[in-house]
Amino acid sequence: MTIIEKILSTGSGKAVKPNDRVWAGIDLAVIRDFGGPNVVIEYEKTFGERPVWDPSRVALTFDYQAPAKVSDVANNQRICREFAKKQGIQKLFDVNAGIGQHVLLEHGLIRPGSIVVGTDSHMNLLGAAGCFATGVGTTDMVATWYAGRLWFKVPETIKVNFKGKYSFPTTAKDLTLYFISRIGPDKPNYKSLEFYGDVINGFQLHDAITLASMITEINGKIGFVPTNHQISEFLKSRMGEASEPVLADADATYSESIEIDIHDLPPQVACPHAPGNVRPVSQVKGTHIDFAFVGSCTNGRYEDLSEAAAVLKAGGRVHPSVQLTIVPATIEVARKCLKAGHYETFLEAGAIVTNPGCSLCTTGHHGVLGKGDVLISTSNRNFLGKLGKGSQVYLASPATVAASAVKGEIADPGEFLR
Amino acid sequence: MKLKGRAWVTGDDIDTDQIYHGQYLPVTDPHEMAKHAMEYVPGMENFPREARSGDVVVAGKNFGTGSSREHAVLCLQYLGISCVVAKSFSRIFFRNAVNLGFPVIECPEISDTMKTGDIVEVHVDSGKIIDLTTGESFQGIPASGLEKEIAGSGGLIEYLKKNA
Numbered sequence: 001m002t003i004i005e006k007i008l009s010t011g012s013g014k015a016v017k018p019n020d021r022v023w024a025g026i027d028l029a030v031i032r033d034f035g036g037p038n039v040v041i042e043y044e045k046t047f048g049e050r051p052v053w054d055p056s057r058v059a060l061t062f063d064y065q066a067p068a069k070v071s072d073v074a075n076n077q078r079i080c081r082e083f084a085k086k087q088g089i090q091k092l093f094d095v096n097a098g099i100g101q102h103v104l105l106e107h108g109l110i111r112p113g114s115i116v117v118g119t120d121s122h123m124n125l126l127g128a129a130g131c132f133a134t135g136v137g138t139t140d141m142v143a144t145w146y147a148g149r150l151w152f153k154v155p156e157t158i159k160v161n162f163k164g165k166y167s168f169p170t171t172a173k174d175l176t177l178y179f180i181s182r183i184g185p186d187k188p189n190y191k192s193l194e195f196y197g198d199v200i201n202g203f204q205l206h207d208a209i210t211l212a213s214m215i216t217e218i219n220g221k222i223g224f225v226p227t228n229h230q231i232s233e234f235l236k237s238r239m240g241e242a243s244e245p246v247l248a249d250a251d252a253t254y255s256e257s258i259e260i261d262i263h264d265l266p267p268q269v270a271c272p273h274a275p276g277n278v279r280p281v282s283q284v285k286g287t288h289i290d291f292a293f294v295g296s297c298t299n300g301r302y303e304d305l306s307e308a309a310a311v312l313k314a315g316g317r318v319h320p321s322v323q324l325t326i327v328p329a330t331i332e333v334a335r336k337c338l339k340a341g342h343y344e345t346f347l348e349a350g351a352i353v354t355n356p357g358c359s360l361c362t363t364g365h366h367g368v369l370g371k372g373d374v375l376i377s378t379s380n381r382n383f384l385g386k387l388g389k390g391s392q393v394y395l396a397s398p399a400t401v402a403a404s405a406v407k408g409e410i411a412d413p414g415e416f417l418r
Numbered sequence: 419m420k421l422k423g424r425a426w427v428t429g430d431d432i433d434t435d436q437i438y439h440g441q442y443l444p445v446t447d448p449h450e451m452a453k454h455a456m457e458y459v460p461g462m463e464n465f466p467r468e469a470r471s472g473d474v475v476v477a478g479k480n481f482g483t484g485s486s487r488e489h490a491v492l493c494l495q496y497l498g499i500s501c502v503v504a505k506s507f508s509r510i511f512f513r514n515a516v517n518l519g520f521p522v523i524e525c526p527e528i529s530d531t532m533k534t535g536d537i538v539e540v541h542v543d544s545g546k547i548i549d550l551t552t553g554e555s556f557q558g559i560p561a562s563g564l565e566k567e568i569a570g571s572g573g574l575i576e577y578l579k580k581n582a
Binding site for chain 2: 070363
């Protein structure tokens with residue numbers, strides 16, 4: 001069996017195969033300040049004061065607009081807080097905590113093999129920790145609170161083997177963008193992916209998160225980085241106990257096996273308006289930019305911000321015509337950056353540094369784009385008009401974004417680090 | 419179930435921000451939500467004002483890619499759109515539609531010849547789609563198994579109440 005087949009077999013209590021429809025128990029159901037308020041309203045409309053199936057398996061994470069900047073969102077956050085209080089839900093991570101999935105990982109609430117649903121389409125980045133997590137809508141979450149279980153179609157699995165190695169300033173983000181452009185937006189539709197190869201074996205959790213977070217953009221159900229020693233150690237340190245990794249059987253059946261050569265891969269950039277519209281940085285360098293963003297659930301961890309800091313330290317100040325915004329994924333990431341001296345580097349360089357959260361990604365916080373504005377971002381989406389009508393978004397690694405912020409145009413981070 | 423209405427034909431990879439933009443996410447009033455349906459789809463800016471109850475959205479491949487927001491289904495439902503026919507759906511949009519009992523039919527061969535304004539007839543149970551304007555017909559893939567049971571119950575909540 002593949003990883004997803006094993007997890008859904010355990011969750012549903014019977015052996016499963018691709019395309020089966022199964023009902024599986026939910027280990028953790030997470031709402032955020034986006035999507036969550038609708039869940040509370042619908043749940044109470046349908047079930048009134050009825051207790052949720054298991055308050056200890058419900059979590060609330062506020063990262064959409066942290067803190068709220070319009071009263072609609074403030075009201076929505078209030079609806080969620082009051083619901084948690086009424087229902088006796090303890091796991092509430094408020095607007096000071098950071099991006100939900102990352103907060104859950106840091107608090108030891110994510111266990112390999114568990115099934116997690118949330119009102120965020122990037123829940124599946126938890127595939128980096130060997131957990132089957134998926135974004136769901138309001139109705140799915142209301143159903144989970146009521147019954148503690150949900151229906152799933154067991155996906156087929158694509159096996160991806162990366163051949164070769166690269167070195168910094170090429171990073172997991174460059175691998176991810178390259179992979180997305182190679183596989184195309186249709187092939188993984190409703191499929192699970194498993195990643196293998198020397199580079200994957202060497203992945204730290206933040207690398208794995210970057211890769212798993214962008215499976216949403218190619219319509220995959222989830223992407224798994226098989227739990228290696230480093231990831232296992234992180235999870236153990238947070239959960240307080242070791243957990244058994246869920247690994248595919250040697251004779252698992254895959255719908256397809258794909259081999260991708262990443263030997264000496266140079267830094268990559270996704271051009272407007274599709275995450276898969278990817279070119280090597282050498283082909284787009286010199287493109288004018290107005291805004292730069294380092295952060296998001298894809299690239300907001302300590303290691304990501306450290307890579308940006310290294311480039312800024314070498315490159316000096318942010319170009320006077322560019323706004324660079326840096327947003328740590330969580331308060332823990334912020335504290336680590338403070339300790340490492342990165343805040344000084346960021347502020348000296350002229351960057352705007354904000355509190356943790358989803359920030360620019362959610363359209364409307366810490367900077368919206370105007371007509372004609374061009375942004376280079378470490379986030380995961382560059383859809384037409386997502387961050388403002390008439391704007392353009394490029395996607396790249398933290399190192400490439402920092403280098404571009406310094407030059408005022410898309411730049412190769414290697415220029416500053418050689 | 420047989421549905422009949424005017425077609426609104428659109429292309430491939432229509433994402434959830436085009437169907438229901440992120441800026442309107444705090445909206446909870448159904449009438450307000452309906453006013454922004456498909457607003458960011460190029461060439462369909464008038465859709466929320468001109469779509470009539472019963473109209474059908476006919477899309478290319480990968481319809482509804484992007485966010486898990488159920489608003490993308492709700493805004494069409496509230497506007498009175500009777501169903502979406504697409505060459506293929508993004509999984510989250512498809513799942514949300516099933517959970518809300520909103521008819522969605524996958525039909526890989528459709529939309530190259532159909533034009534906005536054509537009158538179409540959609541047979542939800544058999545998956546057959548007829549363009550009454552041109553006389554052409556297409557065979558789509560009707561819902562089956564658990565998805566059919568859930569959608570047929572009026573959505574996931576009703577299904578669970580009956581099958582608790």
